[in-house]
Amino acid sequence: MQIPAPFDYARATTVNDALALLERHPDSRVVAGGHSLLPMMKLRLARPEWLIDINDLYELDFILREGDYLRVGAMTRHTTLLESPEIARLFPIITDAERVIADPIVRNRGTIGGSLCQADPAEDLSTCCVVLRAEAVIRGPGGERTVSMSEFHRGPYETAVAQNEILVEVRFPILPRSGSAYEKVERRVGDWAVVAAGAAVSLAEDGTIDDVAIGLTAAGIDRTITEAEAVLHGKKPTEGLFIEAGRIAAAASDPIADQRGPVDYKRHLADELTRRVLRHACARALEVRHTTTQEG
Amino acid sequence: MQISMTVNGEDITREIEPRVLLVHFIRDVLRLTGTHWGCDTSNCGTCVVLMDGLPVKSCTVLAAMADGHAITTVEGLATGAKLDPVQQGFMEEHGLQCGFCTPGMMLTARALLDRNPHPDDGEIREAISGQMCRCTGYATIVRSVKWAAEHPAAQETTGEEVTA
Structure with a gap:
């Protein structure tokens, strides 16, 4: 039986609440869909003292067109991306990728933010975001900053998101033709x-x-x-x-x-x-x- | 920590350790052993339950994460003695052999039919693609789900009990 090592659990109600929890608990990890982190915790490859559940952050579950950008909230589930007509029209690469990411049941839980922050070298959305020249919006105690995907990726399983920060949004530039x-x-x-x-x-x-x-x-x-x-x-x-x-x-x-x-x-x-x-x-x-x- | 959720329409509250997985909470704490526990790595899909109507792999969801949500297990499919059309379909079309994958398959089928009452073979196969039948009886599973789609008679009563 695979069970994670003991940890404390907190559920964030807002992004600011999540940031406060991260600040208060330095040895913590954020959990969204959990389909990468929980298996790693079962195998003791990850052993945070605190798990901060951000599944209630519905404010980060959105797909919005704003001028020449499509803004996608970090908590947008894979299923939502796969079924979005706007994504299929503007960025069919994401629809292509979502069809082959895990399986339909896992896609009900997994999120774009979780996939990018996990930064597995074999992860599909990272490649999509890089070629679409997307930008990652990261929020921390000092406010928001925006980084390009090449700055976001620091190597396998490493990103620009610091321990006291959260990826809140991915922005895709919309180009003609x-x-x-x-x-x-x-x-x-x-x-x-x-x-x-x-x-x-x-x-x-x-x-x-x-x-x-x-x-x-x-x-x-x-x-x-x-x-x-x-x-x-x-x-x-x-x-x-x-x-x-x-x-x-x-x-x-x-x-x-x-x-x-x-x-x-x-x-x-x-x-x-x-x-x-x-x-x-x-x-x-x-x-x-x-x-x-x-x-x- | 204390968690509360609705399981098969019934409100429950229990004290648990945060690291308890939903599958073990359902089986060991609630004693609903219809939900099976297989690979532990979100590959096999035998532990599928519905969370707010959507299939999830309960070996990779913490019980704590289900706090405040509605869970449906295979025990919640039938209404009294009246089987859900999906259950009836598995019976009519021999959709189960050893039965290990069956609860998860039936819940995924229920969720599929709730969204898409007339799926074609491809849509059924896609819906169950995250689940394994170790007897390899996929053809009869697909036929069972089709049978349920063609006989939705009991749906009015069985579809309600999830949220009632």
């Missing part, structure tokens, strides 16, 4: 990725690629792959360019061999999946472009 896609290869339903890839593109008015970001999950690289993006910049999307970008992304990846597969297989996936998500993201961007033209 844009498309995005995510694809993951997993051994079985609900597993972590063997490797996954995500891409986001936005097109200029003449149909050339204005901005592009490519990211890989579980491939030993947590930044966007700028060297692969460089071959696409300013050009019209073509299959030849996708193949070239895939080759470069695979070379830039640094996967490790484990029970999910050997290095050469993972590199092969990085190559193939990069091509696929670029193809898909560009097709979606063109679709948006046509729809906009028709509407406008």
